Amino acid sequence: DAGITQSPRHKVTETGTPVTLRCHQTENHRYMYWYRQDPGHGLRLIHYSYGVKDTDKGEVSDGYSVSRSKTEDFLLTLESATSSQTSVYFCAISEGGTIAGELFFGEGSRLTVL
Amino acid sequence: SQQGEEDPQALSIQEGENATMNCSYKTSINNLQWYRQNSGRGLVHLILIRSNEREKHSGRLRVTLDTSKKSSSLLITASRAADTASYFCATGPGNTDKLIFGTGTRLQVFP
Numbered sequence: 001d002a003g004i005t006q007s008p009r010h011k012v013t014e015t016g017t018p019v020t021l022r023c024h025q026t027e028n029h030r031y032m033y034w035y036r037q038d039p040g041h042g043l044r045l046i047h048y049s050y051g052v053k054d055t056d057k058g059e060v061s062d063g064y065s066v067s068r069s070k071t072e073d074f075l076l077t078l079e080s081a082t083s084s085q086t087s088v089y090f091c092a093i094s095e096g097g098t099i100a101g102e103l104f105f106g107e108g109s110r111l112t113v114l
Numbered sequence: 115s116q117q118g119e120e121d122p123q124a125l126s127i128q129e130g131e132n133a134t135m136n137c138s139y140k141t142s143i144n145n146l147q148w149y150r151q152n153s154g155r156g157l158v159h160l161i162l163i164r165s166n167e168r169e170k171h172s173g174r175l176r177v178t179l180d181t182s183k184k185s186s187s188l189l190i191t192a193s194r195a196a197d198t199a200s201y202f203c204a205t206g207p208g209n210t211d212k213l214i215f216g217t218g219t220r221l222q223v224f225p
Contacts, residue, residue: 045213094213103159105156
């Protein structure tokens with residue numbers, strides 16, 4: 001199994017509070033991704049990173065920011081959580097390149113915003 | 115908007131039967147991938163087919179790709195109860211390093 005750890009795995013928070021989800025990999029893969037999964041929407045890309053300090057937006061990036069200061073860590077931050085951000089968040093990694101390759105997924109972080 | 119759309123949304127079959135899921139997408143792609151997700155778990159990669167390939171096999175899995183119709187199908191032969199999961203197609207549009215997922219097909223295999 002790919003070495004991907006997400007933390008926390010479960011979190012309940014209140015509207016307006018900041019939340020940070022962490023993804024840690026031991027594979028030294030260049031690419032890291034954050035997706036959210038909601039019923040009826042499948043997985044939607046939030047942000048991704050193609051290297052340290054190199055990030056780009058996905059299709060649902062509003063309200064989210066990311067940072068990657070080390071190869072192994074990719075942080076997803078909700079500056080002020082809203083109920084619409086209640087979701088299951090998945091981190092994924094890949095060796096990457098100019099063409100999308102196989103992704104390895106973490107086990108997910110379930111976030112509930114009350 | 116989603117790049118890939120799976121059909122059907124849900125599928126129920128008996129053990130031993132074949133399961134076929136379809137995926138349609140909108141733009142040109144470099145490759146198309148299929149993933150499985152067991153309930154409450156992360157996604158697991160099953161198979162990747164490149165845009166210049168028409169068919170690919172892996173064990174009981176058979177994937178076809180028709181770029182003229184912008185569609186793909188995943189066939190699971192001789193299904194088992196352990197195949198019960200959601201299946202997603204994902205496409206890499208054009209010269210991009212992003213992978214866009216469809217909405218998935220929920221497969222239920224009854225013993």
